[in-house]
Amino acid sequence: MDVNQINPMLTAFTEILPQIGFNSIDKKKITLIGSTVEYRGVLINIGLLGVIKGVILIGMSMDSAMRFASKMMMGMELESFDSLAQSAISEMGNMVCANTCIQFSKIGISGLDISPPTMMISELGTATLPVQQAIRLDFSVDGIEVYVYVGLV
Amino acid sequence: MSGFKVMIVDDSPFSRTIIGETLVAAGCEVVGEADSIDSLLETYIKCKPDVVTMDLVIPGTDGFECSRALRLHDQNVKIILVSSMKDEETEAEARRIGISGYVQKPVDGEALVGIINNVMSPDTLFQQLEDRGHDIFQESLAQNLTRMTKAPITFTPADISGQQFTSQGITAVVGVIGRYSGSMIMDLSADTAEKCVLSLLNRPSKNREEILGMVAELANIIAGIACSMLNKHDKGFGLRVSPPSIFSSSAAEITSPNLQIHGSYAESGFGTIFLGIGFKKGSVLWM
Numbered sequence: 346m347d348v349n350q351i352n353p354m355l356t357a358f359t360e361i362l363p364q365i366g367f368n369s370i371d372k373k374k375i376t377l378i379g380s381t382v383e384y385r386g387v388l389i390n391i392g393l394l395g396v397i398k399g400v401i402l403i404g405m406s407m408d409s410a411m412r413f414a415s416k417m418m419m420g421m422e423l424e425s426f427d428s429l430a431q432s433a434i435s436e437m438g439n440m441v442c443a444n445t446c447i448q449f450s451k452i453g454i455s456g457l458d459i460s461p462p463t464m465m466i467s468e469l470g471t472a473t474l475p476v477q478q479a480i481r482l483d484f485s486v487d488g489i490e491v492y493v494y495v496g497l498v
Numbered sequence: 499m500s501g502f503k504v505m506i507v508d509d510s511p512f513s514r515t516i517i518g519e520t521l522v523a524a525g526c527e528v529v530g531e532a533d534s535i536d537s538l539l540e541t542y543i544k545c546k547p548d549v550v551t552m553d554l555v556i557p558g559t560d561g562f563e564c565s566r567a568l569r570l571h572d573q574n575v576k577i578i579l580v581s582s583m584k585d586e587e588t589e590a591e592a593r594r595i596g597i598s599g600y601v602q603k604p605v606d607g608e609a610l611v612g613i614i615n616n617v618m619s620p621d622t623l624f625q626q627l628e629d630r631g632h633d634i635f636q637e638s639l640a641q642n643l644t645r646m647t648k649a650p651i652t653f654t655p656a657d658i659s660g661q662q663f664t665s666q667g668i669t670a671v672v673g674v675i676g677r678y679s680g681s682m683i684m685d686l687s688a689d690t691a692e693k694c695v696l697s698l699l700n701r702p703s704k705n706r707e708e709i710l711g712m713v714a715e716l717a718n719i720i721a722g723i724a725c726s727m728l729n730k731h732d733k734g735f736g737l738r739v740s741p742p743s744i745f746s747s748s749a750a751e752i753t754s755p756n757l758q759i760h761g762s763y764a765e766s767g768f769g770t771i772f773l774g775i776g777f778k779k780g781s782v783l784w785m
Contacts, residue, residue, distance in 0.1 A: 364563050365570065392673020392681075392740030400673075400743050417570070428661070432573070432755040439756075440566055443594035450587040459594060460673025460740055461778055463681050463754045465665075470747030473710050 350497050351375065351480050353448030354401065354441075358484065358493065360448075361440050366416050367487050374483040382472040382479070382494055386410055387426070388465045389438040390472075393446070395457035399476050399497035401445070403438050407466075409489045410434055416487065426466070435462040502618055505530040505547035507538060507564060508580070509556050513603075517551055517580065520607040526614065535559045539571055549614055552597070554581035554588070565595050573756050576617050580605060596778075623734055627678055627777050631728065632760040635682060635775045638724035639764055642716065646697040647767035656761035656772060662753040663761065665745070666690070666772065668710065669752055670717030673740035674725060680777035681754055682721045682739075683761075686713070688746075690769030697768070710744045717742045724775075 359370045382388075386406035393399055405413060411423045414430035417437065423430055439462055446457040465472070472494075479496035504526045508514045511533075518528045530545030532538045534556065542550070550568065554561035561579055568575045578599040579592050592600055599613040640651040656663065666687040674680040688709065695703040695712050703709045718739065725737035745752075754776055761774040 361566075364566065388745075390671050390673075390743050390745075392671075392675070392743075394673065394675045394738055394740040398740055400741065402743070428753075428755065431753055433570070435755040436570055436573075440595075443591065446594060447587065447591050450590070455587055456590065458590065458675040458679065460675055460679050461681055461754060461757045461776075463671045463683065463752065465669070465745050465747070465750050465752055467665075467747040467750035470745055470750050473714070473744040473746075475714065475741030475743060 348377075348480065350397065351482065351495050353445045353452065354493060354495050355482065356448045357441050357444035358482075361437075361444050362486060365437060365440070366419070369485075369487050371485040372482065373485055374481075376481045376483075378479050378481050378494070380474045380477055380479060380496070382474065382481075384465070384470050384472060385468060386466070387434065388470070388472060389435060390463045390465065391438055391442045392460035393442065393457055393497060394460075396454055397449075397457070397497045399495075400474055401442050401496075402472060402474070402494040403441070404492045404494070405490060409491065412489050413437070413486070413491070416489075431464055435464055438462045502526045502549055502614060503529040503545070503547045504614070505532070505542060505545055505550045507532045507550060507556070507561070508553040509533045510553070513553065517605055517610070520605060520610055524607065524611040535564050535567060538564055538567060542568060542571065542575075549576045549578060549617060551578050551580050551601075551610075554579055554583060562591060562595060565597055569596055578610075578613055578617060598779075621779060623732065624678060624777070624779055626732065627728070627735065630731065631680075631777060632762070632775050634727050635720065635724040635773060636762060636764070638720045638727065639684075639771070639773050641723070642720055643764065643766050643768075643771070646694060649767045652765045653762045654765070656763050656774070658759055658761045658774065661755070661757070661759055662751055663772065663774075665747060665750040665752055666770070667746060667748070668713050669745040669750070670713050670742045671745065672717050672721040672742045674721065674737055674777070675740060676725075676737035677735050678777045678779065680775065681757060681759075682717065682724075683752060683754070683759065683772070683774040684713070684717045684720065685752065685772040685774075687769055690766075690771060693768035710746065714742045714744050
């Protein structure tokens with residue numbers, strides 16, 4: 346995977362999140378990983394297709410997902426990670442990935458499209474990306490830890 | 499066209515007047531106007547329009563950001579983008595956000611009325627996909643499994659009210675992209691997957707990676723064949739599949755929020771396989 350391919354994702358993340366109520370978006374770490382990802386909590390899967398293709402996963406712990414969704418819903422208190430909270434997190438994933446396509450078009454990679462988000466919820470699960478190598482981005486978003494996995498070829 | 503309630507989002511009073519007069523002349527009712535992102539949601543909630551016309555250039559923000567804000571509040575909002583820009587990437591972004599239609603400035607009254615009519619009309623192509631899509635994915639799964647099991651496959655509808663279901667162990671998710679985007683979810687137990695490997699390779703799997711690789715390949719083939727069948731039925735679908743992701747867990751819940759998934763259980767000689775497929779609207783109509 347071309348490491349430069351993460352820049353559109355980075356830009357999209359820092360551009361979209363302030364629009365949905367977040368103030369501080371800190372990129373903590375970038376790691377080159379293999380195709381297997383272990384997750385705890387929530388993991389969103391969005392397929393990307395065009396001249397490059399693959400998948401973008403966005404993960405967070407259950408506690409982080411509830412805090413994240415609550416912030417998106419103007420601080421509404423959440424007792425569980427219900428369908429409204431799931432919808433909010435999915436919509437965030439959709440927005441970030443749609444904007445990633447815009448950022449790709451700015452560097453000459455146009456015509457990309459994305460699939461609707463599918464969400465996995467598990468105390469402990471494994472995801473296998475359809476690429477040999479992927480990049481993991483660790484963010485702290487208003488103190489909430491969010492992991493983004495970009496697997497594109 | 500008559501009686502549709504329209505809200506106009508545009509920072510220019512002149513543009514709002516022109517669009518408003520065009521709509522009223524065509525029998526629509528202008529129920530609200532907003533000139534910035536600050537007044538957007540409040541106006542939308544207050545006037546409950548059928549359709550929103552959205553300027554692309556708005557000081558301090560843009561029509562995409564405003565559209566995202568509206569869609570966060572209401573997934574079913576129907577937005578028509580009104581912009582002097584008309585290029586491939588603007589159209590692509592509009593489609594990805596879920597904007598329903600697009601009219602170029604200066605606004606031609608007939609074009610605007612035409613697109614509102616289209617947006618408000620039942621989408622017959624989407625209806626065909628809803629009616630036939632799940633059956634065709636089932637057919638594709640049955641064809642491929644029957645080759646392995648040499649036995650008929652029977653399907654029973656899956657109750658996934660609440661749009662959430664529990665994984666049997668291994669899940670393949672394939673994104674579908676085209677005129678309408680969607681997802682195919684295939685879920686099976688590790689035991690069922692192992693039996694598939696045994697049938698395909700005439701030997702037990704060497705390791706877990708081999709099992710997951712087989713599930714990915716099977717899901718990819720099922721989705722690819724189903725999309726080809728749908729495209730043959732109507733070229734307008736233009737469906738393609740993105741590479742599958744595979745998830746495994748001893749206890750996972752799976753959901754596709756904002757997507758109506760039609761699910762069924764395929765009873766095969768190897769075990770039960772869940773198959774779910776859902777598509778979303780959000781087509782962009784250009785005028």
